[in-house]
Amino acid sequence: MGVFSRTCEYAMRAVFFIAHRTPEGTRVGIKDISEGIDSPAHFLAKILQDLSRRGIIHSAKGPNGGFYMTEEDLSRPLSDVVEAIDGVQIFKGCALGLKQCSEKNPCPLHHEFKAIRNDLTKLINGTSIKSFNEDLLNGMTSLKK
């Protein structure tokens, strides 16, 4: 596995996909999303239900229903998605999994690893979904499988 769980990868891809596909009040269905980001539809549905319950994205049932994101949703940092799925360990945990690892009692990787974790936090926590999406809309970045 990479840095994030597969579930979290799906979640982030789906969020970017929804952001990208639903300008101005439109919605996108689970089928389109799962095909668009190459993930199992039913599994992704569970993930999006979860994000929806937490208010990270929105959904509507019925004809022309689907998933969408409000301006408020778009202005959230990507870390909201990551923390909802993978928790905060990735931003806070010791590289060796030691509970007592701290500034005063550092593990052999502590200081250097902390710098890396901080950079990751800055990226994921400090950048809004909207701004990642702008690069997508500009064609500067891509979600191609």
Added chain:
Amino acid sequence: MGVFSRTCEYAMRAVFFIAHRTPEGTRVGIKDISEGIDSPAHFLAKILQDLSRRGIIHSAKGPNGGFYMTEEDLSRPLSDVVEAIDGVQIFKGCALGLKQCSEKNPCPLHHEFKAIRNDLTKLINGTSIKSFNEDLLNGMTSLKK
């Protein structure tokens, strides 16, 4: 989970523990190691068997047997341990799990994430087990649970 799998965390802790405990031809048993790093003994045994088969650490059976590391083992980068257990995805994979993500077809996180991955690679790949161990021996760092 943090950045590394739990199995990988055990492996790294065990390697540091062995390095720390076996100066000059001594050996340390699985019981001592598993207690010292707070991991399940039988499970750790499997992990160390694996590392041993790959030549990352060494072992000897029988009375006064146990695990130890040669000078050559100590001079290896920590990445040998990580790659043996978790593979190379952590150093190479796309943050969103996209197969086609590349410089020419970057995902929304690509460039910033690449910088972070490179820093991680530099740390894990560019530092020998021995040099991490020196900080341990000097009491500058700790493996306390």
Added chain:
DNA sequence: ACAATTAAAGAGTTTTATATCTTTAATAAA
């Protein structure tokens, strides 16, 4: 040769992550 000690190997079990399938509830449009 024998007994004791230690890791290696084999064969599970349990837990968590990932994935699928079916049924229900909400909504919109005819």
Added chain:
DNA sequence: TTTATTAAAGATATAAAACTCTTTAATTGT
């Protein structure tokens, strides 16, 4: 009010990770 459409929810199923237990093999010292 009926039908079609969509997400939500519930119930499993499968696979992978984490963990345990038992037996075997190698080595040492007596």
